[in-house]
Amino acid sequence: MSKDGSLGYLTTRLQDAINWGRKNSLWPLPFGTSCCGIEMMATLASDYDMARFGAEAIRFSPRQADLLIVAGIINTKMAPILKTVYDQMSDPKFVISMGACASSGGIFNVYSVLQGIDTTIPVDVYVPGCPPAPEGLLNALLRLQDKVARGDTHSQRRMAEAAKGNIARL
Numbered sequence: 685m686s687k688d689g690s691l692g693y694l695t696t697r698l699q700d701a702i703n704w705g706r707k708n709s710l711w712p713l714p715f716g717t718s719c720c721g722i723e724m725m726a727t728l729a730s731d732y733d734m735a736r737f738g739a740e741a742i743r744f745s746p747r748q749a750d751l752l753i754v755a756g757i758i759n760t761k762m763a764p765i766l767k768t769v770y771d772q773m774s775d776p777k778f779v780i781s782m783g784a785c786a787s788s789g790g791i792f793n794v795y796s797v798l799q800g801i802d803t804t805i806p807v808d809v810y811v812p813g814c815p816p817a818p819e820g821l822l823n824a825l826l827r828l829q830d831k832v833a834r835g836d837t838h839s840q841r842r843m844a845e846a847a848k849g850n851i852a853r854l
């Protein structure tokens with residue numbers, strides 16, 4: 685009840701309530717391959733404490749995770765494995781590309797290194813830098829939470845289009 689005596693109402697769309705729950709309960713799967721992986725570990729440890737944002741339930745099984753954090757160099761040979769891991773994650777699923785190597789190949793402009801994981805899987809948020817600081821990953825997590833709340837990630841948009849019948853349901 686408000687100060688003037690009128691009854692207050694909490695109104696929201698069901699989808700907004702679901703997305704609010706999703707953004708505050710992300711279950712990350714860390715895909716750390718090199719130096720950026722160390723920064724990711726620091727982000728999860730007590731100094732930076734990613735748990736403050738509801739994303740502390742680290743899972744090493746893709747079937748139990750909805751946030752893939754790719755941190756480090758991805759070799760061309762690893763690309764099919766990364767794709768398989770992504771495909772096995774539950775929908776809706778989100779991807780953060782951490783660091784120059786994951787996002788663009790970084791300084792490794794050679795045939796054996798993937799020139800950006802977005803050539804293989806959809807990426808929702810990129811973290812710039814070499815290496816990015818833990819603050820960068822936390823900032824990316826906040827940006828991702830904003831997108832999840834709006835239903836504006838690749839996975840959520842695909843699910844929405846599938847629900848309308850515009851594309852095939854996977």
Ligand code: SF4
Pocket residue numbers: 718719720721755756757782783784785786790813814815816
């Ligand atoms: S971006 Fe820099 S710190 Fe990160 S994996 Fe590449 S070389 Fe290492």
